[in-house]
Amino acid sequence: MTTIKDKAAVVGIGHTAFSRRSDRSELAMAAEASMAAITDAGLTPEDIDGIVHLNMDTVNEVALQNALGIPNLRYFPVFAWANLCGAVANAAMAVATGMAANVLLFRSMNGRSQRRLGVARQVELSGGDDAFSFPFGLLTPALCDAIIARRHMHLYGTTSRQLGAVAVACRKHANMNPRAIMHGRPMTIEDHQASRTIADPLRLLDCCLESDGAGAIVITSAERAAGLPQPPAYVMAAAAGTGPRQGVHKPYASAAMAEFPETTFVAKQLFGQAGVTPGEIDVAQIYEHFTIAVIIALEDLGFCSKGEGGPFVEGGRIEIGGSLPVNTSGGNLSEVYIHGITHIIEGVRQIRGTSTAQVPNAELSFVAGPNFIPTGALIFRK
Amino acid sequence: MTTIKDKAAVVGIGHTAFSRRSDRSELAMAAEASMAAITDAGLTPEDIDGIVHLNMDTVNEVALQNALGIPNLRYFPVFAWANLCGAVANAAMAVATGMAANVLLFRSMNGRSQRRLGVARQVELSGGDDAFSFPFGLLTPALCDAIIARRHMHLYGTTSRQLGAVAVACRKHANMNPRAIMHGRPMTIEDHQASRTIADPLRLLDCCLESDGAGAIVITSAERAAGLPQPPAYVMAAAAGTGPRQGVHKPYASAAMAEFPETTFVAKQLFGQAGVTPGEIDVAQIYEHFTIAVIIALEDLGFCSKGEGGPFVEGGRIEIGGSLPVNTSGGNLSEVYIHGITHIIEGVRQIRGTSTAQVPNAELSFVAGPNFIPTGALIFRK
Numbered sequence: 001m002t003t004i005k006d007k008a009a010v011v012g013i014g015h016t017a018f019s020r021r022s023d024r025s026e027l028a029m030a031a032e033a034s035m036a037a038i039t040d041a042g043l044t045p046e047d048i049d050g051i052v053h054l055n056m057d058t059v060n061e062v063a064l065q066n067a068l069g070i071p072n073l074r075y076f077p078v079f080a081w082a083n084l085c086g087a088v089a090n091a092a093m094a095v096a097t098g099m100a101a102n103v104l105l106f107r108s109m110n111g112r113s114q115r116r117l118g119v120a121r122q123v124e125l126s127g128g129d130d131a132f133s134f135p136f137g138l139l140t141p142a143l144c145d146a147i148i149a150r151r152h153m154h155l156y157g158t159t160s161r162q163l164g165a166v167a168v169a170c171r172k173h174a175n176m177n178p179r180a181i182m183h184g185r186p187m188t189i190e191d192h193q194a195s196r197t198i199a200d201p202l203r204l205l206d207c208c209l210e211s212d213g214a215g216a217i218v219i220t221s222a223e224r225a226a227g228l229p230q231p232p233a234y235v236m237a238a239a240a241g242t243g244p245r246q247g248v249h250k251p252y253a254s255a256a257m258a259e260f261p262e263t264t265f266v267a268k269q270l271f272g273q274a275g276v277t278p279g280e281i282d283v284a285q286i287y288e289h290f291t292i293a294v295i296i297a298l299e300d301l302g303f304c305s306k307g308e309g310g311p312f313v314e315g316g317r318i319e320i321g322g323s324l325p326v327n328t329s330g331g332n333l334s335e336v337y338i339h340g341i342t343h344i345i346e347g348v349r350q351i352r353g354t355s356t357a358q359v360p361n362a363e364l365s366f367v368a369g370p371n372f373i374p375t376g377a378l379i380f381r382k
Numbered sequence: 383m384t385t386i387k388d389k390a391a392v393v394g395i396g397h398t399a400f401s402r403r404s405d406r407s408e409l410a411m412a413a414e415a416s417m418a419a420i421t422d423a424g425l426t427p428e429d430i431d432g433i434v435h436l437n438m439d440t441v442n443e444v445a446l447q448n449a450l451g452i453p454n455l456r457y458f459p460v461f462a463w464a465n466l467c468g469a470v471a472n473a474a475m476a477v478a479t480g481m482a483a484n485v486l487l488f489r490s491m492n493g494r495s496q497r498r499l500g501v502a503r504q505v506e507l508s509g510g511d512d513a514f515s516f517p518f519g520l521l522t523p524a525l526c527d528a529i530i531a532r533r534h535m536h537l538y539g540t541t542s543r544q545l546g547a548v549a550v551a552c553r554k555h556a557n558m559n560p561r562a563i564m565h566g567r568p569m570t571i572e573d574h575q576a577s578r579t580i581a582d583p584l585r586l587l588d589c590c591l592e593s594d595g596a597g598a599i600v601i602t603s604a605e606r607a608a609g610l611p612q613p614p615a616y617v618m619a620a621a622a623g624t625g626p627r628q629g630v631h632k633p634y635a636s637a638a639m640a641e642f643p644e645t646t647f648v649a650k651q652l653f654g655q656a657g658v659t660p661g662e663i664d665v666a667q668i669y670e671h672f673t674i675a676v677i678i679a680l681e682d683l684g685f686c687s688k689g690e691g692g693p694f695v696e697g698g699r700i701e702i703g704g705s706l707p708v709n710t711s712g713g714n715l716s717e718v719y720i721h722g723i724t725h726i727i728e729g730v731r732q733i734r735g736t737s738t739a740q741v742p743n744a745e746l747s748f749v750a751g752p753n754f755i756p757t758g759a760l761i762f763r764k
Contacts, residue, residue: 002384002478002479002480003479003480004479004481055437055460055462060462061462061624061756062511062624062628062629062630062756063511065624065628066511066627066628071626072623072624072625072626072644072647073622073623073624073628073756074621074622074623074624074647074648074651075622076462076465076468076622076624076756077459077460077461077468077469077472078437078459078460078461078462079459079460080437080442080443080458080460086458086459087459089481090459090472090475090476093472093475093476093478093479093481094472094475096384096475096479097384097385097386097475097478097479098384098385099386099471099475099621129444129445129448239456239481240455240456240457240458241454241455241456242443242444242447242454242455242456242458243454244453244454245448246444246447246448246455247444248444262454265454265456266456269456374443374444374455374458
């Protein structure tokens with residue numbers, strides 16, 4: 001059986017400036033980020049024959065194709081649930097089977113100035129399930145994730161200060177990254193503890209940014225990657241998954257209400273495919289709409305045992321210099337929130353050795369997508 | 383290089399009843415069609431680990447997973463532009479690379495009772511391009527396709543009676559198919575000529591049905607297919623594509639205004655991948671939102687020369703018994719219009735030998751998706 005292992009590589013990365021108000025269209029930002037990624041890869045728009053993106057993007061592949069002057073596309077699936085790692089897995093299949101040569105993946109959103117995802121009226125219906133939760137007040141991701149945070153605290157003794165340790169780590173890395181929205185704004189655990197409650201026990205500094213920006217990457221085959229200017233970030237493994245009785249930000253969808261069954265399922269496939277263990281990972285980008293997501297994901301991905309995510313994030317372990325630096329560009333909490341495209345870009349930088357919070361000699365760079373929703377993850381290798 | 387050629391097969395097909403008013407939800411119909419396809423394949427929901435569908439479907443993969451009791455999904459991209467053949471190509475990649483074992487593809491729509499796609503107010507924006515056409519009256523697919531029909535008549539002498547020959551062929555096949563909405567309603571070329579104008583030169587009987595229904599197929603690897611009850615319809619080739627300066631039902635997007643550049647591009651890939659020529663195809667299902675689409679697609683797919691599509695469809699050539707029977711279940715014009723999932727199902731039946739308008743000993747069964755929009759096509763072999 002052919003697999004995708006080591007068959008594809010990210011050879012180009014690009015992004016716009018990150019802000020709270022771009023004053024630009026999402027199409028203009030998508031085109032800028034895409035051209036930056038294509039140029040970084042040493043390619044031109046004529047070389048691109050695949051575009052993948054999220055189905056919630058307002059920019060479609062035809063609009064972007066025409067804006068960039070790409071002659072033809074032959075590969076253009078879209079992805080639900082902000083599953084950008086699943087999109088990379090799919091693009092890896094396409095280049096591994098010759099169905100596309102060079103694939104552009106982008107995400108562009110004016111998430112603050114145009115469409116605020118955290119506002120209740122803009123939460124999307126998810127196939128009927130919301131009929132059983134919206135009337136009872138589970139209107140936004142924060143309100144739903146607060147329940148699993150409280151449950152995790154109840155079951156395992158997780159504390160608000162442990163949630164804060166995730167926020168502090170992200171902010172520390174953002175302060176090393178001049179592109180980050182929160183660059184130049186240091187934050188302590190006391191700042192976290194003093195921030196106002198959004199959805200108890202989640203505080204303001206537990207929540208991701210609302211921001212404007214776009215990012216893009218170029219994926220090609222391992223063979224072509226060898227002839228391009230940048231050091232390839234090989235896709236060692238990539239996987240997507242849903243859990244049993246999958247919910248979409250629905251705490252009642254899993255029995256324990258303090259775990260992500262879809263994440264456990266993805267981790268099993270991913271590490272099986274790669275043939276490595278979580279302990280061998282050098283650096284990780286873990287999607288955080290809220291701090292609690294990192295703590296639970298670290299458990300369900302296998303980086304620590306169930307219930308030990310709280311202690312795991314303490315003592316600088318997930319900060320640069322710790323045993324598993326997490327979200328080294330500042331993450332969704334402190335760099336920018338554009339659905340994790342920046343986590344993938346930062347995962348590539350760690351392989352190239354160009355991060356502003358570089359892990360020395362990083363060989364295996366891990367990226368996980370959103371949890372509490374159908375998800376995906378990937379491992380880049382040098 | 384690994385390719386997808388002959389690596390995947392359709393092993394299950396299923397659908398609901400077809401009507402003008404289902405009185406059922408699109409989720410209920412999707413579940414019924416899916417269970418029928420899974421059962422036909424000799425499988426159970428536990429065997430399914432991938433679901434693919436169109437991004438315009440109101441039913442998402444999580445809702446369907448939960449409705450069917452599927453434990454986990456590991457593959458679930460979605461597809462724009464009604465590109466179901468592109469979805470089959472993608473699913474073939476997934477089974478060829480081991481990223482999924484058994485993939486369910488469905489389409490469910492209450493296209494008459496719930497959401498009428500041909501109504502101007504419901505035409506979707508397509509990335510900004512509509513700003514240059516909507517104000518000038520190009521509000522529906524019929525209004526746009528009428529322009530290319532008239533242009534094709536001007537350039538090549540195509541006649542309204544030739545358009546009618548497509549409608550008559552589809553209706554003839556529908557009258558052999560008890561499931562077809564137009565079964566029991568014979569139609570002559572004079573009926574076509576007497577039908578009222580919808581968008582000159584397109585008449586009522588040049589237009590596809592508005593209808594309710596759902597269909598589904600199950601795709602698996604060639605290895606697994608060999609052990610399942612139904613004769614496999616192997617995916618010999620499948621491809622997707624956009625043309626230069628791709629439009630979405632925009633007549634001005636191609637210079638000649640009487641051709642589908644995306645279709646020419648797809649055909650080149652498809653027949654190259656398969657290693658066969660259009661002349662070797664035994665039977666074809668060609669997506670027809672309007673009769674003119676079949677005439678132009680036959681040209682741009684290579685079944686006849688440019689400009690000869692009109693004469694090609696005359697004299698019973700595309701009817702059962704002719705040299706290239708087209709839309710043998712009645713097509714979008716006379717069986718049901720659910721975005722061409724029924725074309726794929728009928729393409730499989732021709733390989734199994736179970737069509738109600740069966741082409742004797744059909745070995746190569748061709749299916750093409752919508753044109754005048756990003757498109758796809760595939761070839762099934764016995």
